[in-house]
Amino acid sequence: xxxxxxxxxxxxxxxxxxLFWRQGFLRVSMDQIAERAKLTKRTLYQRxxxxxxxxxxxxxxASELALGRLESIELPTNRDAxxxxxxxxxxxxxxxxxxxxxxxxxxxxxxxDLRGHPARAxxxxxxxxxxxxxxxxxxxxxxxSPRKRAREIILLTEGAMMLMLIHGxxxxxxxxxxxxxxxxxxx
Amino acid sequence: xxxxxxxxxxxxxxxxxxLFWRQGFLRVSMDQIAERAKLTKRTLYQRxxxxxxxxxxxxxxASELALGRLESIELPTNRDAxxxxxxxxxxxxxxxxxxxxxxxxxxxxxxxDLRGHPARAxxxxxxxxxxxxxxxxxxxxxxxSPRKRAREIILLTEGAMMLMLIHGxxxxxxxxxxxxxxxxxxx
Numbered sequence: 001x002x003x004x005x006x007x008x009x010x011x012x013x014x015x016x017x018x019l020f021w022r023q024g025f026l027r028v029s030m031d032q033i034a035e036r037a038k039l040t041k042r043t044l045y046q047r048x049x050x051x052x053x054x055x056x057x058x059x060x061x062a063s064e065l066a067l068g069r070l071e072s073i074e075l076p077t078n079r080d081a082x083x084x085x086x087x088x089x090x091x092x093x094x095x096x097x098x099x100x101x102x103x104x105x106x107x108x109x110x111x112x113d114l115r116g117h118p119a120r121a122x123x124x125x126x127x128x129x130x131x132x133x134x135x136x137x138x139x140x141x142x143x144x145s146p147r148k149r150a151r152e153i154i155l156l157t158e159g160a161m162m163l164m165l166i167h168g169x170x171x172x173x174x175x176x177x178x179x180x181x182x183x184x185x186x187x
Numbered sequence: 188x189x190x191x192x193x194x195x196x197x198x199x200x201x202x203x204x205x206l207f208w209r210q211g212f213l214r215v216s217m218d219q220i221a222e223r224a225k226l227t228k229r230t231l232y233q234r235x236x237x238x239x240x241x242x243x244x245x246x247x248x249a250s251e252l253a254l255g256r257l258e259s260i261e262l263p264t265n266r267d268a269x270x271x272x273x274x275x276x277x278x279x280x281x282x283x284x285x286x287x288x289x290x291x292x293x294x295x296x297x298x299x300d301l302r303g304h305p306a307r308a309x310x311x312x313x314x315x316x317x318x319x320x321x322x323x324x325x326x327x328x329x330x331x332s333p334r335k336r337a338r339e340i341i342l343l344t345e346g347a348m349m350l351m352l353i354h355g356x357x358x359x360x361x362x363x364x365x366x367x368x369x370x371x372x373x374x
Contacts, residue, residue, distance in 0.1 A: 023300060024213070024297065024299065024300065100300050105296070105349060105353070108352055108353050109288055109293050109297065109352070110213075112288050113285065113287050115355075123353060127350070127353050128354075148362070152362060152363075154346070154350065155342075155363050155366065157346070159341070159342035159343060159344070159347075159349075160342055162295075162345045163314070165295055165299060166310060166311055167311055167314070172342065175335070175339060179339045179370055182370060
């Protein structure tokens, strides 16, 4: 059965996504991606000029999916309950077997010395979109200065994810939630 | 002139340190380290069984140096001034040319799927020591519950470093400092 070019692309991006998230962006080879997608390397290179282009395409695809999921996330509209729920969801995610940190954070670290890499711009836009999403949700919960508070929330979520990866200890997310609740309180 | 085994070790660790910090832990090869240290690969393997062992030794050495530097850091003892100074020093560090994030954070991310790697335990101990150092300094500034507040400070410093790496924007450290000052205030 013939596959459309779109289907072939999806096969490649799904295979790349799985491998990149499991092993990191640097360690995965085009051979591994071809093997997992059950395609030839020639087919891969017809669609993506290089592994770097494939990393960028995989992240762009992942960002679109992740931002779509954020829009549909159910969060309480009560301020404190919203924050507790947000950090609890992050802690649950971090507790998954073989969790290896936030994918967009990871790609930035792995490509830390390659500022011009196309994946860096995608990660930047993704994190800015997450921060804007926090601001929207805080505004819905009637938090004042929602954009300033959103910046504090993303500082705490990034910190909590990193410290959970380092220590394997969920209490960092709980401490972050407590700090966030104090920060969004009216003063 | 003959070198002592200690001098040879230092040569190797200095070379490895420079390369790892510049290019990340995964991309550097034993060949590159040998070339930079002006030693043969045989000499390297006489001292370190594997690149993984060398990563661990390099990090243990770097942790010792970094924790020694922390002890001698001058910080104001006034609470708010101390926090401003701490985050300003982090932002200055992040503004250095080719800064590529905190080294211990980076190694954890690069080895995210290798929980048993010896470098992970060293990074964990290092971050715990930094958190304890924050608690000591906060206690000197008469902040109450210094260990709880230290955990919030490390959440904010990790978040700020990551977001500065992502966005190249120092205002994340400034926002983190403002949040930290609100969190350490008496309530």
